[in-house]
Amino acid sequence: MSRIPITKKQATELVKSLPVNRSVAASAARAGGSAVARRLTPSVLRAPTLPGGVEPLPVESKVGANYDTDWARSYPARAARVLLVEGVVKPAMDLLATPTVEGLDRLEDLDGRPVVFAANHHSHVDTPLLLSVIPEPWRHHLFIGAAADYFFGNRVTSTLSALVIGAIPIERTKVTRNSADQAAELLDDGWSMLIFPEGGRSPDGWGQAFRGGAAYLSLRCGVPVVPVHVEGTGRVLRKGKNVPRPSPTTVTFGTPLMPLEGEDSRKLAARIELAVAELADEASSDWWQAKRRAAAGATPSLQGPDHGAWRRTWALGDRKAGRRRPKRTWPEL
Amino acid sequence: MPRPGFVLDVDRSTPPVLFHHGEQFKLEKLPPGRSRIIYPGEPLDPLEDIDGAIHDALVNPTGDSEPLPALLRPGMKLTIAFDDISLPLPPMKRPDIRQRVIEQVLDMAAAAGVDDVHLIAALALHRRMTEDELRHAVGDRVYDAFAPHGLLYNHDAEDPDNLAFLGTTDKGEEVEINKRAAESDLLVYVNINIVSMDGGWKSTATGLSSYKSLRHHHNVKTMQHSKSFMDRHASELHSSNWRMGKVLKDSGVKVFQIETTINNNVFGTEGPMAVLQKREWEWNTKDRMSFMAMKAGLDRMSARSRRSIFQAYRAPHQLTSVQAGEVEAVHELTTANVLKQHLVPVEGQTDILTMGLPYICPYNVNSIMNPILVMCLGLGYFFNLYRGKPPVREGGVLIMSHPTPWEFHPVHHPSYIDFFEQVLSETTDPIRIEAEFEKSFAEDEWYRHLYRTSYAYHGVHPFYMWYWCSHAMQHLGQVIIVGGDVRAVRRLGFKPASTLQDALEMASDVVGRDATITHIHNPPILMADVT
Numbered sequence: 024m025s026r027i028p029i030t031k032k033q034a035t036e037l038v039k040s041l042p043v044n045r046s047v048a049a050s051a052a053r054a055g056g057s058a059v060a061r062r063l064t065p066s067v068l069r070a071p072t073l074p075g076g077v078e079p080l081p082v083e084s085k086v087g088a089n090y091d092t093d094w095a096r097s098y099p100a101r102a103a104r105v106l107l108v109e110g111v112v113k114p115a116m117d118l119l120a121t122p123t124v125e126g127l128d129r130l131e132d133l134d135g136r137p138v139v140f141a142a143n144h145h146s147h148v149d150t151p152l153l154l155s156v157i158p159e160p161w162r163h164h165l166f167i168g169a170a171a172d173y174f175f176g177n178r179v180t181s182t183l184s185a186l187v188i189g190a191i192p193i194e195r196t197k198v199t200r201n202s203a204d205q206a207a208e209l210l211d212d213g214w215s216m217l218i219f220p221e222g223g224r225s226p227d228g229w230g231q232a233f234r235g236g237a238a239y240l241s242l243r244c245g246v247p248v249v250p251v252h253v254e255g256t257g258r259v260l261r262k263g264k265n266v267p268r269p270s271p272t273t274v275t276f277g278t279p280l281m282p283l284e285g286e287d288s289r290k291l292a293a294r295i296e297l298a299v300a301e302l303a304d305e306a307s308s309d310w311w312q313a314k315r316r317a318a319a320g321a322t323p324s325l326q327g328p329d330h331g332a333w334r335r336t337w338a339l340g341d342r343k344a345g346r347r348r349p350k351r352t353w354p355e356l
Numbered sequence: 357m358p359r360p361g362f363v364l365d366v367d368r369s370t371p372p373v374l375f376h377h378g379e380q381f382k383l384e385k386l387p388p389g390r391s392r393i394i395y396p397g398e399p400l401d402p403l404e405d406i407d408g409a410i411h412d413a414l415v416n417p418t419g420d421s422e423p424l425p426a427l428l429r430p431g432m433k434l435t436i437a438f439d440d441i442s443l444p445l446p447p448m449k450r451p452d453i454r455q456r457v458i459e460q461v462l463d464m465a466a467a468a469g470v471d472d473v474h475l476i477a478a479l480a481l482h483r484r485m486t487e488d489e490l491r492h493a494v495g496d497r498v499y500d501a502f503a504p505h506g507l508l509y510n511h512d513a514e515d516p517d518n519l520a521f522l523g524t525t526d527k528g529e530e531v532e533i534n535k536r537a538a539e540s541d542l543l544v545y546v547n548i549n550i551v552s553m554d555g556g557w558k559s560t561a562t563g564l565s566s567y568k569s570l571r572h573h574h575n576v577k578t579m580q581h582s583k584s585f586m587d588r589h590a591s592e593l594h595s596s597n598w599r600m601g602k603v604l605k606d607s608g609v610k611v612f613q614i615e616t617t618i619n620n621n622v623f624g625t626e627g628p629m630a631v632l633q634k635r636e637w638e639w640n641t642k643d644r645m646s647f648m649a650m651k652a653g654l655d656r657m658s659a660r661s662r663r664s665i666f667q668a669y670r671a672p673h674q675l676t677s678v679q680a681g682e683v684e685a686v687h688e689l690t691t692a693n694v695l696k697q698h699l700v701p702v703e704g705q706t707d708i709l710t711m712g713l714p715y716i717c718p719y720n721v722n723s724i725m726n727p728i729l730v731m732c733l734g735l736g737y738f739f740n741l742y743r744g745k746p747p748v749r750e751g752g753v754l755i756m757s758h759p760t761p762w763e764f765h766p767v768h769h770p771s772y773i774d775f776f777e778q779v780l781s782e783t784t785d786p787i788r789i790e791a792e793f794e795k796s797f798a799e800d801e802w803y804r805h806l807y808r809t810s811y812a813y814h815g816v817h818p819f820y821m822w823y824w825c826s827h828a829m830q831h832l833g834q835v836i837i838v839g840g841d842v843r844a845v846r847r848l849g850f851k852p853a854s855t856l857q858d859a860l861e862m863a864s865d866v867v868g869r870d871a872t873i874t875h876i877h878n879p880p881i882l883m884a885d886v887t
Contacts, residue, residue: 125496125497128450128451128455128495131450131451132405132407305497309497309500309501309504310497310498310500310501311462311466311473311498311501311502312501314462314463314466315466315469315471317466318463318466318468318469319469
């Protein structure tokens with residue numbers, strides 16, 4: 024073991040004897056590198072200091088709901104997103120979630136017009152999965168309503184969310200005109216939207232009540248809402264987990280819904296929730312059983328039985344996992 | 357506004373005309389001054405709100421029928437029968453119109469609390485549909501809901517336990533149809549009318565019947581007296597089916613018929629195939645380039661690759677009308693709508709009729725077009741696409757262009773192989789064939805087994821193909837196939853020719869040197885209204 028050549032006391036004495044303004048050194052140490060930089064910057068370029076007794080102006084946050092995502096719809100950003108979605112997201116989802124996609128034929132009559140895709144929400148995988156299965160022409164002309172407090176918390180996550188998934192911030196803790204205006208403007212410009220009306224991922228595997236955002240935008244912009252049911256992403260990466268586990272998933276697209284005459288957003292939101300519940304029933308049984316239950320008003324709720332926590336978890340086990348379509352085994356001739 | 361079909365008189369400035377030639381194409385110059393070309397009408401405007409139109413048809417039925425919801429009640433037996441793989445041609449892009457209609461019928465059935473529902477592919481003696489084909493026709497949702505429970509299946513015309521004998525017509529024709537359909541409280545039939553022959557009582561009385569019943573109208577005599585079988589009022593085939601329909605009605609089978617018509621949008625307006633739907637003098641540079649590229653590519657491919665490409669093609673057919681209710685009233689409207697698309701007025705008959713046969717006919721979907729099917733498409737279907745009188749005079753010549761390969765699909769067409777080898781090597785006379793050979797093929801246990809358990813056409817089916825042509829064979833003086841396999845063409849009893857010019861030269865021996873020529877520019881489909 025090597026020995027230190029001077030004692031601690033000798034070192035302190037040595038520093039004190041150095042020809043340096045000790046108060047400057049102390050403040051520099053306190054304020055860190057930025058203060059040193061400020062001192063070294065010529066005075067005309069320095070940020071002005073605040074005079075005493077003056078109330079500073081409130082600092083407006085540039086992230087969260089205020090984050091401006093317009094740049095993410097510029098052509099270079101869109102091109103980058105296409106490359107990311109097709110080159111990274113889709114292959115990753117094919118490996119991780121091996122999606123079976125049902126009901127695409129129901130979108131046939133839309134002729135590519137803008138729509139709001141409203142899906143249930145189990146997992147962070149839902150967004151990339153839907154980005155990889157939503158068909159053209161919507162897939163690359165899509166923006167996503169993402170939680171402002173979560174996805175737009177700081178500059179890095181905001182930039183990534185806007186670039187990779189084409190997200191716009193949506194406030195989920197309070198009602199703001201800003202989010203709605205931005206979404207409506209984009210819908211009017213011919214963009215389509217993907218939104219999770221539950222407002223967050225399922226905490227226990229069952230759904231949550233649908234909020235009115237998708238319905239409001241549909242009514243305001245006169246665009247149809249496509250109910251979408253995602254099954255199985257909870258097994259891939261449920262809330263609270265960090266490491267995904269490969270598991271098959273099923274995405275079912277429903278018949279587009281248009282607001283009825285005199286329908287308000289609350290009623291339309293309920294109709295969207297019911298449509299997604301019917302799709303869930305269809306995915307767990309079959310179309311005919313689901314139809315019959317729907318006709319009898321007996322479609323199982325997305326929100327699960329109104330029981331205590333363990334019984335709700337227990338009831339989750341009753342739902343059948345997505346069926347795989349057998350491969351065609353016709354001989355080649 | 358779509359332009360109607362018309363007849364073009366060929367002159368020196370007429371560009372070469374398109375001939376389909378199986379999975380290939382040819383451009384042929386027709387002699388100016390004595391040739392004419394019958395062009396089909398452009399695709400009629402499709403219905404804009406398809407689901408709305410279907411709903412409207414179901415709740416506002418035609419003829420003496422209650423709306424569908426009023427016919428549905430809890431505890432009833434409901435059977436939905438639908439047309440098989442032979443319709444439409446080529447198969448349509450998803451979603452198939454059958455799926456759209458069946459889903460709406462089932463929606464109403466679910467709302468009415470109907471539990472007992474069966475779906476049956478009405479394929480008569482055609483091959484059974486595979487899972488993929490059924491999925492395409494009815495959609496994955498319906499397939500997954502019914503097929504795993506055995507509630508969606510192919511009709512079996514050889515299952516004695518599941519056939520019901522309903523009686524005989526006043527002409528002694530036996531009527532036997534699917535038992536489940538016969539015993540249901542309501543039989544909903546979902547049809548696609550691609551040509552005027554389809555639909556009406558032919559849907560149920562043929563599609564759901566047995567050999568015992570079919571033989572009364574699928575025979576040489578009936579076909580020779582059907583002039584043509586595309587014109588219901590001049591078709592003995594249809595008269596027989598209508599008599600059988602009466603027996604069905606009298607025996608208490610309640611049918612709610614849903615018929616749909618599609619337009620001539622076979623090759624679409626975009627993509628390399630779109631050029632096939634345009635008139636030759638309207639081909640722009642892009643069309644000519646894409647046609648030449650497509651032709652050069654196809655000519656260099658193997659027959660198998662060409663077949664795979666074409667058989668994978670799904671046509672963008674569009675719905676032009678949907679009507680539902682009582683069978684005969686519905687069918688009158690349907691026929692009128694079909695004719696609106698297909699009918700082209702033609703003045704006078706011709707000496708030589710030419711046609712380019714495409715790669716597909718009703719019996720080779722996802723399969724091989726064997727020589728018997730080539731003959732059936734030309735002499736059975738295309739020749740009979742007329743109203744009034746045939747476009748070619750009696751004793752005239754028919755020239756068809758098709759490679760006519762000596763090739764058969766061993767799974768789909770086993771009895772065709774034996775028919776071609778054993779029967780046609782003996783005789784091509786339909787009357788003799790019917791009398792001497794039909795019974796042994798129709799009652800052959802092996803063919804019956806393959807029909808019921810594999811994906812084979814019934815043993816008697818190649819006979820029906822031959823009978824289908826008997827009216828044309830009786831009418832024509834000579835049949836020439838251009839570019840076909842020489843041995844196969846000779847086996848069919850026809851003359852082979854290498855080029856169209858050779859064929860016209862050969863035809864002059866029968867009809868003279870200055871014979872008039874008419875070319876049918878089909879597909880898209882047209883029906884000549886000859887006066």
